[in-house]
Amino acid sequence: MVLENVMAASAEIATIKTLSLMMIGVAGGLIAGAIPGFTIAMAVVLTLPFTFGMPPSQGLATMVSVLVGGLSGGLMAGILTGIPGTPSSVATTFDGFPMARKGEPGLALGLGVWSSFFGGIISAILLMTLAPQLARIGLEFNPWDYFMLVMFALTITASLSGKNMIKGLIAGAMGLLMRTVGEDEAVGMGRFDFGIDPLLSGFDFIAVLIGMFAFSQLLNDVRDPKVARKALTDRGGNVKIRIEHMRAIREIAKRWTVLLRSALIGVFTGILPGAGGSIANILAYDQAKKASKHPEKFGTGVPEGIIAPESSNNAVEGGALIILMALGIPGDVTAAVMLGALLIHDIIPSPTFISEEPVLAYSIFIAFFAATFMMVTMQSFMLRVFVLVTKIRMYVLASIILGFCGIGVFALNNVEFDIWTLLWFGILGFVMRHYGFPLAPMILGVVLGNIAELNLARALAITTDLSPFVTRPWSLFFMIIAIFSALFPLFQFHREKKKKWTLFYLPFGCFAASIPLYMMGGVPRPILATLVVAFGAYQLWQRARGGWQVEASG
Amino acid sequence: MQRLNRDAIIAIILLAFCGVFFWASFDIRQPDYGVLMPSTWPRVILGVMTFLSVLYLIQSLSLGQEEIEDDQYDAEHTRKPGFRGWLEHWRNPLWCFFLFFLYLLTLPVLGMLIGGITFVYVLLGMLGGWDGNKPVVHGVIAICAIGVMWSVFTFGLGVLLPPGMILGRF
Numbered sequence: 001m002v003l004e005n006v007m008a009a010s011a012e013i014a015t016i017k018t019l020s021l022m023m024i025g026v027a028g029g030l031i032a033g034a035i036p037g038f039t040i041a042m043a044v045v046l047t048l049p050f051t052f053g054m055p056p057s058q059g060l061a062t063m064v065s066v067l068v069g070g071l072s073g074g075l076m077a078g079i080l081t082g083i084p085g086t087p088s089s090v091a092t093t094f095d096g097f098p099m100a101r102k103g104e105p106g107l108a109l110g111l112g113v114w115s116s117f118f119g120g121i122i123s124a125i126l127l128m129t130l131a132p133q134l135a136r137i138g139l140e141f142n143p144w145d146y147f148m149l150v151m152f153a154l155t156i157t158a159s160l161s162g163k164n165m166i167k168g169l170i171a172g173a174m175g176l177l178m179r180t181v182g183e184d185e186a187v188g189m190g191r192f193d194f195g196i197d198p199l200l201s202g203f204d205f206i207a208v209l210i211g212m213f214a215f216s217q218l219l220n221d222v223r224d225p226k227v228a229r230k231a232l233t234d235r236g237g238n239v240k241i242r243i244e245h246m247r248a249i250r251e252i253a254k255r256w257t258v259l260l261r262s263a264l265i266g267v268f269t270g271i272l273p274g275a276g277g278s279i280a281n282i283l284a285y286d287q288a289k290k291a292s293k294h295p296e297k298f299g300t301g302v303p304e305g306i307i308a309p310e311s312s313n314n315a316v317e318g319g320a321l322i323i324l325m326a327l328g329i330p331g332d333v334t335a336a337v338m339l340g341a342l343l344i345h346d347i348i349p350s351p352t353f354i355s356e357e358p359v360l361a362y363s364i365f366i367a368f369f370a371a372t373f374m375m376v377t378m379q380s381f382m383l384r385v386f387v388l389v390t391k392i393r394m395y396v397l398a399s400i401i402l403g404f405c406g407i408g409v410f411a412l413n414n415v416e417f418d419i420w421t422l423l424w425f426g427i428l429g430f431v432m433r434h435y436g437f438p439l440a441p442m443i444l445g446v447v448l449g450n451i452a453e454l455n456l457a458r459a460l461a462i463t464t465d466l467s468p469f470v471t472r473p474w475s476l477f478f479m480i481i482a483i484f485s486a487l488f489p490l491f492q493f494h495r496e497k498k499k500k501w502t503l504f505y506l507p508f509g510c511f512a513a514s515i516p517l518y519m520m521g522g523v524p525r526p527i528l529a530t531l532v533v534a535f536g537a538y539q540l541w542q543r544a545r546g547g548w549q550v551e552a553s554g
Numbered sequence: 555m556q557r558l559n560r561d562a563i564i565a566i567i568l569l570a571f572c573g574v575f576f577w578a579s580f581d582i583r584q585p586d587y588g589v590l591m592p593s594t595w596p597r598v599i600l601g602v603m604t605f606l607s608v609l610y611l612i613q614s615l616s617l618g619q620e621e622i623e624d625d626q627y628d629a630e631h632t633r634k635p636g637f638r639g640w641l642e643h644w645r646n647p648l649w650c651f652f653l654f655f656l657y658l659l660t661l662p663v664l665g666m667l668i669g670g671i672t673f674v675y676v677l678l679g680m681l682g683g684w685d686g687n688k689p690v691v692h693g694v695i696a697i698c699a700i701g702v703m704w705s706v707f708t709f710g711l712g713v714l715l716p717p718g719m720i721l722g723r724f
Contacts, residue, residue, distance in 0.1 A: 177603065218650070407666060
């Protein structure tokens with residue numbers, strides 16, 4: 001069955017047109033990822049209008065290619081100029097740039113490219129194997145569980161995406177509220193239209209995404225008139241650099257544990273809603289440094305310092321796609337855009353997605369694999385293009401893309417109101433960025449708003465009794481981890497101040513999470529619950545042995 | 555307690571926003587069927603948002619204004635006082651907003667091709683300057699970029715972009 005699906009999906013992808021579009025997508029992603037100030041989410045969201053006229057598998061393959069290219073593009077800028085192209089390649093600059101300055105840019109690039117490749121492949125394998133398994137678990141979910149899953153996704157995104165948790169939660173609530181504008185999906189009554197007819201259809205969420213991410217980002221990029229008139233970077237690097245492929249592969253082979261650990265960190269971070277490549281690359285770098293016999297050499301140009309962040313940031317999207325394809329919940333903003341792409345083609349991701357649309361699901365898997373291979377082969381060529389692109393001035397790029405945003409957004413539904421939506425949400429996004437409100441929770445709120453409301457309506461249609469929210473194991477599980485994730489910023493803040501209660505955060509979190517696991521019954525889950533309780537008890541015992549002293553770090 | 559700071563003002567604006575939406579939620583028609591009324595979910599969200607905004611207000615009044623990391627431009631430039639100083643400080647984003655707004659207002663007349671080219675051309679000039687051969691270079695960039703994009707969508711993807719009154723005659 002799996003083999004049949006793989007064959008059918010391969011046949012869908014292996015057409016000249018699809019492969020050509022994928023190559024263009026990878027090339028575009030590599031360049032977009034390499035330009036400081038542009039984000040991968042922005043590249044993917046701007047690709048969306050081009051794909052709506054394509055068959056679903058072709059459109060999604062193109063978008064996956066932009067995504068994979070974008071994940072790897074940041075390393076070129078980071079290594080050659082010391083300016084990370086994207087937030088997910090920040091840690092790559094710590095050792096990549098020093099290595100390039102020491103006279104080994106070819107090796108540094110090779111390590112980056114091949115770490116990205118292996119990270120992507122590990123992630124793709126896990127995507128193919130874990131997503132169908134997780135989807136089976138997802139089939140157990142009822143409306144109460146789904147509602148709580150959305151609440152958990154919003155809470156953890158808010159807690160991870162900014163310094164101020166309250167601002168993150170306000171942004172998430174704002175996103176949910178914006179989604180309620182227009183006719184409600186359950187009974188079709190108009191809401192918050194203020195007498196304006198186009199508002200009855202609500203805000204198109206792709207227009208909202210492009211406005212919030214692309215439009216507001218471009219305004220940010222041209223804020224400084226002097227910087228806007230300069231070339232993207234005056235440190236374009238040497239065009240004649242040759243990527244040292246074989247030497248890089250040998251160096252990575254010697255450090256395969258770093259690669260594997262970092263890729264797994266990436267996948268896990270991707271699975272966690274709200275935590276993306278920007279967190280994974282720092283986390284993987286930090287772990288590689290802690291595990292190294294020579295941590296003091298980090299920052300001077302050691303191979304581990306490039307392998308860890310690059311393999312982890314490429315593995316992130318596999319993790320985010322696992323959650324998206326298995327449960328229909330986007331793990332991060334780029335996955336939210338992918339969700340938008342699926343919705344454009346009238347495909348609603350849910351636990352039944354993989355079983356109901358196996359060819360499409362497997363074509364996404366295959367596209368992820370194929371794009372990763374394309375990325376390696378195209379890096380050397382795109383390096384030359386990257387140097388040319390860096391000579392363009394930011395205001396030129398921003399003006400052209402703003403013009404494109406208008407055309408692209410209109411093309412989605414042929415509705416002029418969508419371009420107004422783009423403008424208003426662009427302004428809102430810009431203001432929110434300026435005042436420190438994270439955009440990710442708002443985006444997830446907009447994307448997940450109707451899923452939450454529909455599931456709440458379904459739950460209440462079954463019974464008006466609210467107790468299933470705490471008596472159903474999965475719902476209770478998501479509620480508990482939502483509460484603990486909401487407390488996480490407070491825990492971090494108080495831990496720095498050495499408050500005693502922080503000693504009990506992790507053990508109590510384990511004990512609480514084990515309750516619904518026990519409630520689920522069967523054999524494996526109670527065993528897992530026992531392990532979780534044992535871990536919590538061990539943590540408590542360690543703290544007691546340490547005399548209940550709070551350590552500020554670790 | 556300190557005087558009203560920026561965060562407190564934002565919190566008050568958010569509370570006012572919640573108030574307006576609460577008031578608007580009473581205009582939502584309630585059908586005789588269904589368990590979850592169309593106004594219930596928005597009101598739940600507004601309740602949560604109001605509570606969070608109150609917390610934000612209390613936090614901003616008791617802890618003071620949260621330090622927001624200034625971007626390089628903010629860090630290097632002190633804004634001149636007054637409305638003129640504000641306009642100067644936000645010059646580029648304001649041009650982007652204003653020109654995009656004009657682009658949308660004139661869309662029914664100019665259409666997407668002429669309007670798009672004009673928007674990109676004027677924006678390039680306002681952001682990049684009009685000195686030297688820039689007007690010509692900007693013109694070429696605007697025509698090529700929007701022309702190619704318009705062609706891709708019109709001929710490649712078969713999207714009927716607004717022709718406007720001028721091109722609509724042909």
